[in-house]
Amino acid sequence: MGVTENYQRIAAQVAARAQECGREADAVRLIAVSKTVEAPVVELAVQGGANDFGENRPECLVEKAQAYPDSTWHFIGNVQSRRVKDIVAHASLIHSLYQERHARKINDEAAKIGKVQDVLIEVNVSGEESKGGCTLDQAQELAQLCLELPNVRLRGLMTMAPRADEQAERLTFSGLAELHGKLKAAMEPADAAVFDELSMGMSEDWPVAVEYGATMVRIGRAIFSDSF
Numbered sequence: 001m002g003v004t005e006n007y008q009r010i011a012a013q014v015a016a017r018a019q020e021c022g023r024e025a026d027a028v029r030l031i032a033v034s035k036t037v038e039a040p041v042v043e044l045a046v047q048g049g050a051n052d053f054g055e056n057r058p059e060c061l062v063e064k065a066q067a068y069p070d071s072t073w074h075f076i077g078n079v080q081s082r083r084v085k086d087i088v089a090h091a092s093l094i095h096s097l098y099q100e101r102h103a104r105k106i107n108d109e110a111a112k113i114g115k116v117q118d119v120l121i122e123v124n125v126s127g128e129e130s131k132g133g134c135t136l137d138q139a140q141e142l143a144q145l146c147l148e149l150p151n152v153r154l155r156g157l158m159t160m161a162p163r164a165d166e167q168a169e170r171l172t173f174s175g176l177a178e179l180h181g182k183l184k185a186a187m188e189p190a191d192a193a194v195f196d197e198l199s200m201g202m203s204e205d206w207p208v209a210v211e212y213g214a215t216m217v218r219i220g221r222a223i224f225s226d227s228f
């Protein structure tokens, strides 16, 4: 199976799964996580209809976004202060914001280029030490800060579930959805109206995430790896 076919197969599965869960076929955006492949391979996914791509290293984001400017690029990796400028220059959406100082830095860099940067707050719902993201309490404070920054637009939440443990996946995804509802309910209508994204689900657990309301799934290996 090639990347083009993999992409098409997963896209069809995601649409079918959304409908199975009582949602619209196009309710879930498929983000092809191209972090493990060289830039030319991205073309194969584009041929399969891919429009959204995710990268976790700023230098790879810059390289691939420049090579494929018509695609939409998502930053899903660790934010570092000194790379914020590059990330803001190329990312349509930053999924992995979880520190206040980075929110301020994103705001500053976005202001310099006249951009309003869309962001998601990454939440470590499961509390696993190996995972990035803030606590549920910190998310509330960080959301408040984001709403006060004029060049940052808070679009939703992101999380990663523990691997290969379906019960923990369910708790993680339902926990993120619950936090989303709680934060949204406390927002002004204009802020609540654009706070509509839940980025959750990867190659192994995306069908469960779609059940709990994922609006974006980030899939890498199932599209780009021969051995998945």
Ligand SMILES: *Cc1c(COP(=O)(O)O)cnc(C)c1O
Pocket (backbone or CB within 6 Å): 033, 035, 056, 076, 077, 160, 202, 203, 204, 218, 219, 220, 221, 222
């Ligand atoms: C690598 C990565 C993915 C994709 O993971 P797969 O298991 O390859 O589908 C999704 N989200 C983040 C944050 C990642 O770093």
